[in-house]
Amino acid sequence: MSHPAADLVFTNGPVLTMDPSRSRATCLAVTDGRITAVGHSEVEELVGDHTEVIDLRGRLLLPGFQDAHIHAVMGGLELGECDLTGTVDPDEYLRRVRAYADAHPEKEWITGGGWSMESFDGGIPTRQALDTVIPDRPAYLLNRDHHGAWVNSRALEIAGITADSPDPADGRIERDADGEPVGMLQEGAVGLVGRHLPPQTPADRLTGLLRAQELLHSLGITAWQDALLCGSDGYPDPSDAYLTAARDGSLTASVVGSLWWHRTAGEEQIPDLMAKRQRLTHGRLRCSTVKIMQDGVAENHTAAMTAPYLDGCGCATANSGLSFIDPDALKRYVAALDAEGFQVHFHALGDRAVREALDAVAAARAANGRRDTRPHLAHLQVVHPDDIGRFRELGATANIQALWAAHEPQMDDLTIPFLGPERAAWQYPFGDLLRAGTALAAGSDWPVSSPDPLAGIHVAVNRVLPDSAAKPFLPEQALDLTTALAAYTAGSAYVNHLDDTGSLRPGNRADLVVLDRDPFAIPQEAIAETRVHLTYVDGRRVHAAPDA
Numbered sequence: 001m002s003h004p005a006a007d008l009v010f011t012n013g014p015v016l017t018m019d020p021s022r023s024r025a026t027c028l029a030v031t032d033g034r035i036t037a038v039g040h041s042e043v044e045e046l047v048g049d050h051t052e053v054i055d056l057r058g059r060l061l062l063p064g065f066q067d068a069h070i071h072a073v074m075g076g077l078e079l080g081e082c083d084l085t086g087t088v089d090p091d092e093y094l095r096r097v098r099a100y101a102d103a104h105p106e107k108e109w110i111t112g113g114g115w116s117m118e119s120f121d122g123g124i125p126t127r128q129a130l131d132t133v134i135p136d137r138p139a140y141l142l143n144r145d146h147h148g149a150w151v152n153s154r155a156l157e158i159a160g161i162t163a164d165s166p167d168p169a170d171g172r173i174e175r176d177a178d179g180e181p182v183g184m185l186q187e188g189a190v191g192l193v194g195r196h197l198p199p200q201t202p203a204d205r206l207t208g209l210l211r212a213q214e215l216l217h218s219l220g221i222t223a224w225q226d227a228l229l230c231g232s233d234g235y236p237d238p239s240d241a242y243l244t245a246a247r248d249g250s251l252t253a254s255v256v257g258s259l260w261w262h263r264t265a266g267e268e269q270i271p272d273l274m275a276k277r278q279r280l281t282h283g284r285l286r287c288s289t290v291k292i293m294q295d296g297v298a299e300n301h302t303a304a305m306t307a308p309y310l311d312g313c314g315c316a317t318a319n320s321g322l323s324f325i326d327p328d329a330l331k332r333y334v335a336a337l338d339a340e341g342f343q344v345h346f347h348a349l350g351d352r353a354v355r356e357a358l359d360a361v362a363a364a365r366a367a368n369g370r371r372d373t374r375p376h377l378a379h380l381q382v383v384h385p386d387d388i389g390r391f392r393e394l395g396a397t398a399n400i401q402a403l404w405a406a407h408e409p410q411m412d413d414l415t416i417p418f419l420g421p422e423r424a425a426w427q428y429p430f431g432d433l434l435r436a437g438t439a440l441a442a443g444s445d446w447p448v449s450s451p452d453p454l455a456g457i458h459v460a461v462n463r464v465l466p467d468s469a470a471k472p473f474l475p476e477q478a479l480d481l482t483t484a485l486a487a488y489t490a491g492s493a494y495v496n497h498l499d500d501t502g503s504l505r506p507g508n509r510a511d512l513v514v515l516d517r518d519p520f521a522i523p524q525e526a527i528a529e530t531r532v533h534l535t536y537v538d539g540r541r542v543h544a545a546p547d548a
Helices: 041-046 072-078 090-103 127-131 153-159 190-194 202-218 239-248 267-279 327-339 351-368 390-394 409-414 430-435 453-462 481-495 524-529
Strands: 008-011 027-031 034-039 052-055 061-063 065-070 110-115 139-143 148-151 171-175 181-187 221-229 254-260 285-293 343-348 376-379 397-400 440-442 512-515 532-537 540-544
Touching: 008 041, 027 041, 034 041, 061 481, 065 376, 065 440, 065 481, 072 110, 072 202, 072 221, 090 110, 090 127, 090 139, 127 148, 127 153, 127 181, 139 153, 139 190, 148 153, 148 190, 153 181, 153 190, 171 190, 181 190, 202 221, 202 239, 202 532, 202 540, 221 239, 221 285, 221 343, 221 481, 221 532, 239 254, 239 285, 254 267, 267 285, 267 327, 285 327, 327 343, 327 351, 343 351, 351 376, 351 390, 397 430, 397 481, 430 440, 440 453, 440 481, 453 481, 453 524
Parallel strands: 008 052, 065 221, 110 139, 221 254, 254 285, 285 343, 343 376, 376 397, 397 440
Antiparallel strands: 008 027, 027 034, 061 512, 139 148, 148 181, 171 181, 512 532, 532 540
16 A cells, blocks of 8 residues: 655654654654654655655754743844853953944943853942943843843932842842942842833844744754743743744744743732733744742852851851742642643742742642643752652652753852752752653753753763863763753653654654764763754754755
8 A cells, every 4th residue: 555755754864753662763754744654764665756855864863852941032132132141251241341332322221141140259240340331321231040130330320229229029239338239130129120121122022033043943942931921020021022923924933931920919910811821822822831930049049948058158147048939829829820721830949949839739739630731840950859759749840951050160159159068969950850750851041041952961961061171060960861852852842732742753743853963873972062954843944054
């Protein structure tokens, strides 16, 4: 019996399917945007007169990567702003700010970011330094993790921030010995200035989305979960860009939007979230998730910990970080969201925040039973050993940002000394989570860090940054290559409820990536050298490298 010819056939694999029933193959066929055959030479019988044949020549074919925690529009917008990434030299930051300001005399505000906290004593830059290069216009520069902003005196003046200004409940204004603001704002204090930024236009946001999509496709990413839609606190709301692109067909990726939970409000916001879910679901866009940010970050001591941070002398302080939402209220909120069919996406970085998020998932399970809402916890920098097994018990996915699990100055100088040796050994416990049976997904948090999945996979396997001579960071927590690839494909597809993606099996969508080599055939220390040659969405090529 003959079969209709395929539109696209890949030959001479390897093909990594992420399908437990058939993990490896050498050929794959696509018809009408769906995978129609996976196997070996018999698949070549589907080649017809009009079939496009791709000779893999030993290059690995696998499911398209999916990013389970990203801020794509924000990243795309920042690509057009003052870029401070790629250096830790404070003088270079100032040179770039001056150059950007000189090149853009029309801009009312100088915005951008990407600077690293290790560049400054205590991780705190000053307004006076910024004033030397941009004294006449306000400057607002987010740091690498986007949990703090470096601002100049003009920006503080516009926001009315003085020595008499109180810290917001969810943030901190850094001050000098006299109580004067130094020009560094942490967490919720960022919004004190951020709310005064000139509003971005819908056209700006759409341009940012399409710029980001092109970059992400070039990295093999075919779907993602945007971790902040309909937000506030100085962050742009990209929901209109996504909806426009979904309606006009320019959105080629599949996107799940995480609707922001406003932490100053309570259950009364749920009807509005339900209305947004309906309004913002169209085509490739589905806004069925709610993002709850439960704490901050460790390096500025706002991540919520079960025990106090240490000071520079190794003594306990009075600060254990911030829980942005009361833990008992969090249980009610998550149970109510779960009852309405929402997935909850937690920012949980410190071990107390992780425990509070898991307690909230447990409350939802007790109230509603085991629903297919697939809650997930992102970041997981510090996880108490007592909570490792609870992920599997509760059906909560660990959403890892693997690129962070390595020695680098922000870790070694601004984090480990203030956690102490016991807690420092609980960081990014990917191996322990896997051994406990936890489902793993993966994301980048771009523009906080690189969106390149292969860079993250390199660190997940090696626990060392690419091109770093540092020793591996807690090497017992490393993942094997197949598991790391699965987290960035099948694991994230599960979190995204994209159940016909993430694995290569007949009937699934043909979201595919072809690498320039087989990473299983090279030393694991060289994984980061791997590049993407081809990316397909529904069998249509959306990226081809020049040398593909």
